[in-house]
Amino acid sequence: MSWETVIGLEVHAQLATRTKIFSRESAAYGAEPNTHVNEVCAGMPGVLPVMNRDAVHMAMKAGAALGCQINRLSQFDRKQYFYPDLPKGYQISQFAAPICTGGEVRFLVDGEERVCQLTRIHMEEDAGKSSHEGDSSLVDLNRAGTPLIEIVSEPDLGTAEEAAAYLRELRAILRYIDVCDGNLEQGSFRCDANVSVRRKGEPLGTRAEIKNLNSFRFVQRAIQYEVGRQIDLLEGGGRVVQETRLYNADTGKTFSMRSKEDAHDYRYFPDPDLPPMVIDEAWELRARAELPELPGARRVRYQSEWDVSAADAVTLSASREVADFFEAAAAGSKNPKRVSNWVVNEVLRVVENPEDGLALLFTAAQLAALSDMVEAKEITGKIAKTVFEHMVATGDDPGAILDREGLRPVRDEGAVRAAVEKIVADNPEQAEQFRAGKTKVMGFFIGQVMRATKGKADPDLVRQLLAELLA
Ligand code: ADP
Ligand code: MG
Numbered sequence: 221m222s223w224e225t226v227i228g229l230e231v232h233a234q235l236a237t238r239t240k241i242f243s244r245e246s247a248a249y250g251a252e253p254n255t256h257v258n259e260v261c262a263g264m265p266g267v268l269p270v271m272n273r274d275a276v277h278m279a280m281k282a283g284a285a286l287g288c289q290i291n292r293l294s295q296f297d298r299k300q301y302f303y304p305d306l307p308k309g310y311q312i313s314q315f316a317a318p319i320c321t322g323g324e325v326r327f328l329v330d331g332e333e334r335v336c337q338l339t340r341i342h343m344e345e346d347a348g349k350s351s352h353e354g355d356s357s358l359v360d361l362n363r364a365g366t367p368l369i370e371i372v373s374e375p376d377l378g379t380a381e382e383a384a385a386y387l388r389e390l391r392a393i394l395r396y397i398d399v400c401d402g403n404l405e406q407g408s409f410r411c412d413a414n415v416s417v418r419r420k421g422e423p424l425g426t427r428a429e430i431k432n433l434n435s436f437r438f439v440q441r442a443i444q445y446e447v448g449r450q451i452d453l454l455e456g457g458g459r460v461v462q463e464t465r466l467y468n469a470d471t472g473k474t475f476s477m478r479s480k481e482d483a484h485d486y487r488y489f490p491d492p493d494l495p496p497m498v499i500d501e502a503w504e505l506r507a508r509a510e511l512p513e514l515p516g517a518r519r520v521r522y523q524s525e526w527d528v529s530a531a532d533a534v535t536l537s538a539s540r541e542v543a544d545f546f547e548a549a550a551a552g553s554k555n556p557k558r559v560s561n562w563v564v565n566e567v568l569r570v571v572e573n574p575e576d577g578l579a580l581l582f583t584a585a586q587l588a589a590l591s592d593m594v595e596a597k598e599i600t601g602k603i604a605k606t607v608f609e610h611m612v613a614t615g616d617d618p619g620a621i622l623d624r625e626g627l628r629p630v631r632d633e634g635a636v637r638a639a640v641e642k643i644v645a646d647n648p649e650q651a652e653q654f655r656a657g658k659t660k661v662m663g664f665f666i667g668q669v670m671r672a673t674k675g676k677a678d679p680d681l682v683r684q685l686l687a688e689l690l691a
């Protein structure tokens with residue numbers, strides 16, 4: 221019997237608040253070490269945490285966007301563990317009563333929709349960062365106390381590709397609603413992957429948890445490696461132990477970090493410094509009212525209204541910047557599907573990082589105009605690409621570029637006829653072949669004429685004149 225993979229993901233997303241979750245200290249990334257640390261972040265005795273209202277609001281928006289139930293009452297708990305990057309000796313998190321329960325993420329894999337249910341979303345504070353250099357360990361507490369949401373999925377994912385697609389969608393949603401910048405390198409969006417295997421139909425196997433994966437590629441590779449490792453182990457008569465593992469990107473392997481803690485190891489208890497958190501309906505409605513149209517809804521619209529392919533719809537909806545640009549161009553054009561090809565194949569090719577804004581010299585309306593010129597057969601696709609390069613460089617109107625660069629198609633029948641006649645006269649052998657019934661050489665003649673006219677002859681006219689002369 222074959223093996224089945226079971227994956228559940230835990231995502232830590234840093235909320236894009238200005239200040240930390242329990243104090244007014246700045247939550248900005250990238251400052252000199254230990255310059256964004258106050259008494260609360262440092263865990264001084266006698267300080268008290270004060271809940272950041274924006275963090276709650278953002279967590280709620282995330283819950284609303286992901287179809288969760290937002291709980292009227294939730295509770296903060298102390299999760300005990302002692303590391304130098306968490307000086308007070310416990311992390312404030314939510315355990316028994318999280319802010320959100322349930323929910324789901326819908327995403328596409330190879331054009332097919334998949335659903336992964338969510339268990340919960342809870343709020344917590346981040347720890348600082350330790351780094352180890354030679355014999356010394358350095359601690360930077362700037363990150364200590366920045367607000368996080370942890371989004372916990374059910375073990376509903378069956379392949380590494382599904383896991384990666386789930387993460388991309390989740391990240392896109394959080395970015396759409398402005399609650400997380402989604403920066404993987406800076407650690408604003410991190411993933412722990414829980415992986416187990418089982419024979420089809422059997423109960424869940426023992427899982428290993430791979431911690432702190434900070435690229436989608438690594439998530440996929442780490443899961444693939446881990447699945448192979450567990451299957452080899454089980455087929456060799458061994459058993460999988462529940463443990464926390466790390467992924468080494470250089471070797472492509474996972475290795476054991478520590479045996480897995482159980483919840484009781486953390487000795488959770490309600491934090492007496494924070495009263496239960498109450499969210500009334502009015503506040504929930506305010507958060508819900510701020511949600512924009514989400515990537516999934518846009519994707520469906522692009523496919524059903526504009527006939528865009530599933531894969532392109534995913535690409536176009538992945539960030540708001542790209543989606544807005546595409547929609548503006550598509551709405552102003554005669555053929556939105558043609559515009560989708562332009563954006564996916566050409567615009568995204570020239571934009572370095574579309575999520576940082578497109579920073580294009582030309583506008584959506586200009587792209588629509590260019591696309592419509594091809595649609596109306598005013599210019600060939602080849603000339604359109606040349607015009608596009610000029611638009612990228614100058615931001616000029618496609619019409620102005622055609623004139624300036626002398627790219628206007630030659631519609632003057634006399635000129636095209638002269639070119640066609642010359643090519644036919646210069647290639648008597650091929651002309652003979654055509655007349656003998658080898659119609660394939662038509663392509664050769666069209667190519668020759670287009671080359672002679674530098675691609676500017678109207679292809680329909682060329683075809684018509686060639687047919688006439690070769691008959
Ligand atoms: P913890 O918080 O200790 O990591 P949880 O029970 O909250 O443990 O589970 C965390 C994640 O592990 C969830 O995303 C869940 O879907 C996933 N998970 C639980 N059991 C399995 C399993 N047998 N195989 C794969 N994933 C699992
Ligand atoms: Mg975990």
